[in-house]
Amino acid sequence: MADIAIRQDPQLLATNPPLVRSDGYHDLTEQISTIIEGDVFKTPRKYWITLSITGSIVLMLGAMLTYLVSTGIGVWGNNRPIGWAWDITNFVFWIGIGHAGTLISAILFLFRQKWRTSINRSAEAMTLFAVACAGIFPLFHTGRPWRAYWLFPIPNTDLNMWQNFRSPLIWDVFAVSTYGTVSALFWFTGLVPDLATIRDRATTKVKQWIFGFLSLGWRGSARHWSHYEVAYLILAGISTPLVLSVHSIVSFDFATSVIPGWHTTIFPPYFVAGAIFSGFACVMTLLLIARWALNLQNLITMKHLENMNKIILVTGSIVGYAYCTEFFIAWYSGDVYERFAFVNRAFGPYAWAAWTMYSCNVFIPQLYWFKSMRTSIPVMFVISITTNIGMWFERFVIIVTSLHRDFLPSSWGYFKPTWVDICTFIGTIGLFLTLFLLFARFLPMIAMSEVKGVLAKEKQLFAKETVSHQ
C-alpha cells in the first residue's frame, strides 16, 4: 500500500528515491560479474600489493601459532590471577563482528528490509571469516590443538569420558560450531544462483568447470525458486534465534561464574547488542573501502549507509544503557565486591581502557543523531573504526578488570600482553582481510539475484526515466 502511495505522490517520490540505480538486469549482471571475471594476471597491482601485505601478516600468524604450540601457552601474557586475557577478548571480539552478517541476512530478511540485498553477501562472508578468526583463540588456548576433538562428544579411546554438558564452555563449543556451519550453509545457498550466472557467462573451459561444479546445476527453474525461497525463509527463521543464542551463550561463560563484574543477568542481551554494534561497524569499514575501490556507489547508496549508521546509533545506545545499568546494580546490590569491581573498573589501573571504551562506544556514536554526520563518508569511516576499537576494549575491560584484583589483595596483578599476544591478534586481522580480499576478487560480492528482485519491484514502482537516470 505504501508503495502505491509513493508512486502516486510526486512529493513522496522525491523523498523516497529508488534504492538501487541500474539501467536493467543485464547491466547489473555486467557490473558485478566483470569484477570477478577479468584475467587474474591483469588484476590491478594495488590489489596484489594489498594482498601480499595481508598475506605476510597471515604468515606471521602461522609463525606465532607454531611458536605457541612448540613452546607452550606461557608465551602469552595470561597468568594468575588473569587466566583469561587477550585470547578470550579476541575470541569474543571476532565472534561479535560476525553477528552483523547474520543480522543483515536473517533478521532484516524477516523484517522485509529490501536495502539488505546490496550488503548481505559481503556481510555474510565477513561472518564466516570472523568466526574462523575467533575459533583460533580457544583452539590454541587449549595448548594442544591436536586434541580438539575432545571438545566434541566423539567416542574415543584416549579421553575415555564425556564432556561436561553442565558447563557453559561446552555450550559455547556447540553454539560457535553450529553458528559457523549454519552461516556457511546460508552463505552458500545464497551464492548458488549467482554462481550459475557466472557459469553461464564463463568463456573458458576451466571457469565453466569450476562454476558449473559450484553452482550444482542450478538453472533458475520456477520449481527451484519455489523450494529455494522456502529454504531461505527457514534458514532466516532459524538463524535469527541462533544469532541471539550464540552471543548469549558466549556471555554465559562469564555470567554463570561467581566473579564480581561477570556474575550479572544483563550479560546476554548486552552482549548481543554489543556484537551487532561492532559487527555493523566492521561491515561499514569494509563496504566503504569496497564501494570506493569497485565503484559500487549505485548499488550501495547513501541510504544503505545511513540505515546502517542508524543501527549503529541504536545498538551503541543500548550498550551505553547496559553500562549504566551495570553501575546502578553494582551500587544497588550492596555487595562490597561487586561495588569494588565497578569502581575499580572506572577509576582503577585500567581506567584508561574503560574510558576508551566509554568514549568509543557511547559518546562518539551519539554524533549520528545528526543527519549530516550519518551521511558523511569520512565521519562514518572514522566512527566505524573507533567503534571496533571501543568494542575490543569492552571485552578486554570486562575480562581483565574483573580478574586482575582477586578477592585477596595478595592475588592482585596487572596484565601486560607479550609480543606474541600482540602479533597473534594482528595476525588474525591479516587473516580476516586476506580472506575478504580473496572473496571480493573471486566471488560475486553483491547478491545479483536478490538485487534484481528489488530492481524489478522498483521498475514497477518508478517511471522509466527515474530509474535510468542517476
Next chain:
Amino acid sequence: MPPMDIEQIKDKLGLGEDKIYAVMGEFSDPHDLVHAGRKIREMGYTKIDAMTPFPVHGIDAAIGIPYSKLGWIVISVALCGSATALLLQWWCGTQNYPLVIGGKPLFDFSFSIPITFELTVLFSAFASVIGMFALNGLPRLYHPSQNYRMAHRASDDRFILVVEADDPKFNPQITVEHMKSIGAGTVEVVVG
C-alpha cells in the same frame, strides 16, 4: 549387468538428440512472463515451467506450482535434532559415565537447553539446504534445457517459459504456435 554405452544411458534417462524435451520461449519482463504463464495454463497445458534470474512473484500460481513441502522435511529433521541432543546428554550423563561435578544433577532439562537448541538449529539448517537441493533434483550435471539458445540468459536478464514434452496436450507444431501467440520471443523446440 552389461556395460552400457553413452547412447544406451541417454536412452534410459530419456535423453538424446531425437528426444524432444520442451518448447521454450523467452520474455524480457517478469510481468509478461506471469501473464503468458497464466494464458498458457488456460490453454490446458499442465507441465509448465519457467526459468528466471530471480524468484518472480506470482509465477507459482500462474503456472500451477504447488507450495513447497520442504517445511515438513525440516520440522521432522529438527525434532530428530532435539531428540539426539537430549538423548546424548541424558545417556552420557546418567547411563554411560555418571560424574558428579559440583553436586549438580546428572541430567536436567534446564542445563540441556543450550545444546538441544543448537543441535536443533544445526539439523534444520542441513535439512533445509540438502532438502532444497534434493527436491530440486540437484546437483545434476546435465539438463536438456541447456540446449535452448537463450538458456544462458535465464541467469541474467531473460524470463523463459517452458512447456514440457510429456504434457498430454503437447504437440511440437501447435505448442510453438501457442507460445508465439502469447508473445514469447525466440520460440524453439528443444531436444536433448
